[in-house]
Amino acid sequence: MFAKTLALFAGAALVAAESHTISFNNRCGKGEPVVFQNFQQLNSGGGSYTFNGPAPAVIAYLQDGSCGASGENCSLMELTLINGGVSSADVSLIPPHTYSTPVGFAYNNGCDGQGKTCASADCAEAFHVTDDYGAQVQCTANDVNLQITFC
Structure with missing residues (x-):
C-alpha cells in the first residue's frame, strides 16, 4: 500500500513539473505581443509567459491596435505545448486572420531551432x-519552449 501511494505522489510530482515558456522578440518598434488562451490574455506588457503545466489551444499575435480580441485582421500564431505527446505550432492566415506583420517561431529547450517564418501575405x-x-511544426520534447519573433 505504501509503495502504491509513494508511486502515485511521484507520478503527480512529474506531471506538476511540466513547464513551457513563450517568449517574444518584437523587432517592429510598435505593438505589444500577447498570449491568449480561452479568450483571456495571459501576459502583460508584451512579456513572456510561462505555463506551469500543459499549454493547449494557445494563440499569440502582435497587438498593434488593428487586431481583434482573437487576433482577427492580424498574423496569428497557434500552438499547443505538452509533455508526453506532440507539441505543435504554426502561423495562421486563415480568414478572418490576415497578414499584418512578419512573424516567425522556433522551439528551444528541445527541437532547438525548428520553426518557420512568414514574411509575406503569400x-x-x-x-x-x-x-x-x-x-505545422511538431515537437515531442518535454518542457519545450517557443520563441516568437515579429518583424
Missing part, C-alpha cells in the same frame, strides 16, 4: 486554408 509557411498541414 508565404507558403502559413496556414491559408484549413488543410495546409505542412504549416
Whole structure:
C-alpha cells in the first residue's frame, strides 16, 4: 500500500513539473505581443509567459491596435505545448486572420531551432486554408519552449 501511494505522489510530482515558456522578440518598434488562451490574455506588457503545466489551444499575435480580441485582421500564431505527446505550432492566415506583420517561431529547450517564418501575405509557411498541414511544426520534447519573433 505504501509503495502504491509513494508511486502515485511521484507520478503527480512529474506531471506538476511540466513547464513551457513563450517568449517574444518584437523587432517592429510598435505593438505589444500577447498570449491568449480561452479568450483571456495571459501576459502583460508584451512579456513572456510561462505555463506551469500543459499549454493547449494557445494563440499569440502582435497587438498593434488593428487586431481583434482573437487576433482577427492580424498574423496569428497557434500552438499547443505538452509533455508526453506532440507539441505543435504554426502561423495562421486563415480568414478572418490576415497578414499584418512578419512573424516567425522556433522551439528551444528541445527541437532547438525548428520553426518557420512568414514574411509575406503569400508565404507558403502559413496556414491559408484549413488543410495546409505542412504549416505545422511538431515537437515531442518535454518542457519545450517557443520563441516568437515579429518583424
